[in-house]
Amino acid sequence: MATDPPTFALPPGFLGLENRDRNASIVVAGVPLDIGTSNRAGARFGPRAIRDASRMLADGDHPTAWISPAKMNLADIGDFAIALGDIPQSLKLIEEQAAGLNHLVALGGEHGITLPLLRALANRKGPLALIQFDAHVDTWPENFGQVYSHGAVFYHAIQERLVDPRRMIQIGIRSPMQRAVYDWTIAQGVTIVSAQDVHEQGPKAIAERIRAVVGEAPCYLTFDIDGLDPAFAPGTGTPEVGGLASWQAHGIMRKLSGLSFAGMDVVEVAPAYDVSEITALAGASMAYEYLALAAAVI
Numbered sequence: 001m002a003t004d005p006p007t008f009a010l011p012p013g014f015l016g017l018e019n020r021d022r023n024a025s026i027v028v029a030g031v032p033l034d035i036g037t038s039n040r041a042g043a044r045f046g047p048r049a050i051r052d053a054s055r056m057l058a059d060g061d062h063p064t065a066w067i068s069p070a071k072m073n074l075a076d077i078g079d080f081a082i083a084l085g086d087i088p089q090s091l092k093l094i095e096e097q098a099a100g101l102n103h104l105v106a107l108g109g110e111h112g113i114t115l116p117l118l119r120a121l122a123n124r125k126g127p128l129a130l131i132q133f134d135a136h137v138d139t140w141p142e143n144f145g146q147v148y149s150h151g152a153v154f155y156h157a158i159q160e161r162l163v164d165p166r167r168m169i170q171i172g173i174r175s176p177m178q179r180a181v182y183d184w185t186i187a188q189g190v191t192i193v194s195a196q197d198v199h200e201q202g203p204k205a206i207a208e209r210i211r212a213v214v215g216e217a218p219c220y221l222t223f224d225i226d227g228l229d230p231a232f233a234p235g236t237g238t239p240e241v242g243g244l245a246s247w248q249a250h251g252i253m254r255k256l257s258g259l260s261f262a263g264m265d266v267v268e269v270a271p272a273y274d275v276s277e278i279t280a281l282a283g284a285s286m287a288y289e290y291l292a293l294a295a296a297v298i
Helices: 043-057 087-098 111-125 153-159 179-187 195-201 203-214 246-253 278-294
Strands: 026-031 074-079 104-108 128-133 163-173 191-194 219-224 261-267
Touching (some): 026 087, 026 278, 043 104, 043 278, 087 111, 104 278, 111 128, 111 153, 111 219, 128 153, 128 203, 153 163, 163 203, 179 191, 191 203, 195 203, 195 246, 203 246, 219 278, 246 278, 261 278
Parallel strands (some): 026 074, 104 261, 128 163, 163 191, 219 261
């Protein structure tokens, strides 16, 4: 009698997917770029690690949404091409490859990949609302002389009007930063929610705040895995103590149903620094949570 294979024997696509149809309602793609990192590189191996860990999530339905993301009209089309060693050309290639996709869930790679993904999406939908889980504001004009570093993503996104900063909220912020960078970010209209705010207020209150900021606008969600505390996500390039627990991130995301989601990425998983795949599994679970939310809007 035929039976489904065990999770460890599933095909290597995200959630064990074998579908590679670029015209699927939601498409998963890896973006193995990490040459704009300012501390530890290695996120180029993130897409593979996230896919491997995601097999743990393919056996059954989501425990609160009661859908199986693996059975949605979902495809994993593999990894985007990049230009080795060339950040501007890589960003151009990423934007071109994302442009024709209906609804993209990207597996990074460093946070720099978000900029070309926003360029591709904003070209179709106009300035987007943005939900950013992160330890860092990523609104530096440059990092160590590199204009397109992973810490400058949202400086460019705001300057290029890819996002509406009044509809932009950052959750989990706690890294050292220059006061001028913080003040500039606030002055653009961005809402900054510190990790301590999350700890003190709880997921329900933070989710309500997100809803108030985003409203009904088309919304992009970017999840930098260093938004989680290193206890839950050690495998990342720029860890910062005092971050969110995995359950807090899940609790917030599960209360965001009904928002007009248009795309998502999970970035900065660097498996060389991971322990027992816990960072890769955390990254996979955030994409999984997003798929449960996106099922209502596709």
